[in-house]
Amino acid sequence: MSKQAALIGLDSSKAADLGARLDTLLANYQVLYTNVRGFHWNIKGNDFFELHTKFEEIYTDLQTKIDEVAERILTIGGTAEHRFSEYLKVSEIKEHDPEANGQAGVRALVEGFSVLIALQRDIMNLAGDAGDEGTSALMSDYIREQEKLMWMLNAYLN
Numbered sequence: 001m002s003k004q005a006a007l008i009g010l011d012s013s014k015a016a017d018l019g020a021r022l023d024t025l026l027a028n029y030q031v032l033y034t035n036v037r038g039f040h041w042n043i044k045g046n047d048f049f050e051l052h053t054k055f056e057e058i059y060t061d062l063q064t065k066i067d068e069v070a071e072r073i074l075t076i077g078g079t080a081e082h083r084f085s086e087y088l089k090v091s092e093i094k095e096h097d098p099e100a101n102g103q104a105g106v107r108a109l110v111e112g113f114s115v116l117i118a119l120q121r122d123i124m125n126l127a128g129d130a131g132d133e134g135t136s137a138l139m140s141d142y143i144r145e146q147e148k149l150m151w152m153l154n155a156y157l158n
Contacts, residue, residue, distance in 0.1 A: 004077030012077070014130035019078030021123045022135070026069045026080060027087035028119060032112040033062040034084075035096040039105035047102040058109065058149075065142060072135055092119075103157065110153050113146050120146075 005015030040055035070080035081087065088095065092115045099105050124139035 004075070008075065008134075010076060010130055010132055014126075015076045015132070016078070018123065018126055018130055018132060018135060019073050019076055021119070021126060022069055022073045022076075023078065023081050024090050025116070025119050025123060026066065026073065027089075027091040028093045028112075028115055029062055029066045029069060030084065030087045031091040031093045031095060032109075032116065033059055033066060035093070035108060035112065036062060038096060039099055039108070042098050042100050043102055043105065044100040045102055051102040051105065055105065061145075068138065072138060075134065076132065106153055106156055110150060110157070113150055113153070117143055117146050117150070 005012045010018075036055050036059040040052060040059060043051050043055065073080045093112045096108050099108070120139040120143050124136050124143070127133075127135035127139065
């Protein structure tokens with residue numbers, strides 16, 4: 001990571017640590033994204049129309065964030081992992097079985113976003129220590145958006 005990190009004014013070893021944490025975040029995003037696609041496809045029941053649309057909104061947003069995280073890894077000098085087999089080795093979020101029950105899908109989203117928020121807080125702190133405002137701002141934006149989404153998802157469940 002040294003050459004690219006130096007070009008944007010980051011310490012190479014701190015950038016390497018950040019890159020590794022961002023790679024873990026990317027893996028978690030990818031697994032959650034795939035789970036939400038499955039919820040979208042398989043939802044049945046009284047909440048079908050509402051949740052089918054909501055799941056699509058969420059996976060579309062996750063897809064955007066996946067690209068942004070991968071590009072941030074590249075920006076600080078890393079290589080973005082793309083193999084799903086590698087994602088499954090490091091992701092705290094696990095693959096979800098096909099799920100037709102909307103409540104179960106929403107509960108899985110709450111669990112998944114809890115993992116993402118915790119990882120992003122950790123990365124934001126590391127980025128602050130490294131003087132990496134770009135990564136810090138990205139994580140801060142994600143946390144703010146996802147905390148609101150968590151409030152909404154929990155309101156739905158209650």
